[in-house]
Amino acid sequence: MIDLKNIDDLARKLSNLVPPGLKDARADLEQNFKATLQSGLNRLDLVTREEFDVQRAVLLRTREKLDALERKLAELEARGGAPDASAH
Incomplete structure (x- = not known):
């Protein structure tokens, strides 16, 4: 199983890159980043x-x-x- 802590950290870092004007969408984007990262990693044969x-x-x-x-x-x-x- 892939370490979710690392995925959470990466998703958080990506959401911190969101421009200040989109702060309201930051939480949604972080969840989307996390889901996308998990999906991509789960498709790999690891x-x-x-x-x-x-x-x-x-x-x-x-x-x-x-x-x-x-x-x-x-x-x-x-x-x-x-x-x-x-x-x-």
């Missing part, structure tokens, strides 16, 4: 930081396993015992 961190950890564990298997294969090949493909 993941949460938590999801990203979980996938990063999975990838790291997979990389570690792959490295270990590559080392083991290199040791076997160095001993002259190339893996037998028919053993699978």
